[in-house]
Amino acid sequence: MERQALRTPLCDHLGIEYPICLAGMGGRGKSTPPKLVAAVSNAGGLGVIGGSGLDLEDLRSCIQEVRSLTDKPFGVDLLLPVSLAETADTRPAVREQLRREYPKHVAFVQSLMREFDLPDVFTERKRLVTRKNVQEAVEVVLEEKVPVFAAALGDPSWVVPMAREQGITVFGMAGSVRHARRQMEAGVDIVVAQGYEAGGHTGRIANFPLIPQVVDAIAPIPVIAAGGIGDGRGVAAALALGAVGAWVGTAFLVAEECGIPDLHKEDILRGASEDFPTSRSSTGKPVRQFKNVVMDAWENSDLDPLPMPLQGALMEDLVDAAHKAGRNDLINNPAGQISGLLKESKPAATIMDELVQGALEALQRLQGFVALA
DSSP: OOOOOOOOHHHEEESSSEEEEOOOOTTTTTSSOHHHHHHHTTTTSSSEEEEOOOOOHHHHHHHHHHHHOOOSEEEEEEOSSSOOOOOOSOOOOOOOOHHOOHHHHHHHHHHHHHHHHOOOOOOOOOOOOOOHHHHHHHHHHTTTOOEEEEEEEETTTTTTTHHHHTOOEEEEEEHHHHHHHHHHTTOSSSEEETTTTTSOOOSSSHHHHHHHHHHHHHHTTTTEEEESSSSSOOOOOOOOHTOSSEEEEEEEEEEEEOOOHHHHHHHHHHHHHHHOOOEEESSSSSSSOOOHHHHHHTTTTTTOOOOHHHHHHHHHEEEEEEEHTTTTGGSBOOOGGGGGGOOOOOOOHHHHHHHHHHHHHHHHHHHTOOOOO
């Protein structure tokens, strides 16, 4: 007896078995470590490295390690913000800029460090999202000829011609019809339309109204749905809305291969959807994350968020100190509203299989609602 398969045009376009992609989540490489990326690709999906924030050496190393673990297609996701504050390219120089130009913000972080008795540590290797650093990271992706490049938070028009020369497929992220049209004009091959429900950087429009509008607005460019997809029913819903695939993040944050702290996995597994609000405390842009005391303190501070990358640089001292002190409860934990649906940690291959089989079951159930008049 033949086994049913879940296939869409995305599978043929990318050379994958199932139309499911691992979202290229950031988190210093912990959210999408090579073993998770490779596991998703080996299970028939598209694994994607979240490359923003990684040093160039670490980014190249991650790409090469994924290649050593799988011969299947995979991708790299990088932030390409359109609007960035003028800063130096090194953390020491930016740290001094913050002290000089935003003393109240620095005082806020220092007060939290004193309150939680955190050590005064400083990590110079953390890369900031500056134009120069972004360009250098893109060069690594091109040099390594990664099959898929996903451009988040910005304009990939300058990357598209170079990627085409290397035979690289380019994804562009969009949180509105306006953003999707910009991605189309930039020349991307596929648009990932991300709804408000998504974890991490997110927009203001929910998935159900967003996906069909984007599909109609940029046809025939394929659309992948993102945000609020945590099981096979969500995948089936995305396809019903006109998408050719699903971009899944939070469900894989609790995969056994994911490298985020165990406490963060526990927060996701035990949390309800309302425990994951949005805040500008982490990067200056809206980020959906698990609510913690640092977020609460920021929201009660009356401080305005700094433009990217200054807000992230501001909070990095606290993050580094919390890491060193083992205070993972103080570190931001980006995840989506679908967290309320997730109940246990599983291998990535099992998550993939459940997404596929759940989608097939949902689609079959829907067929039962179709009757001849």
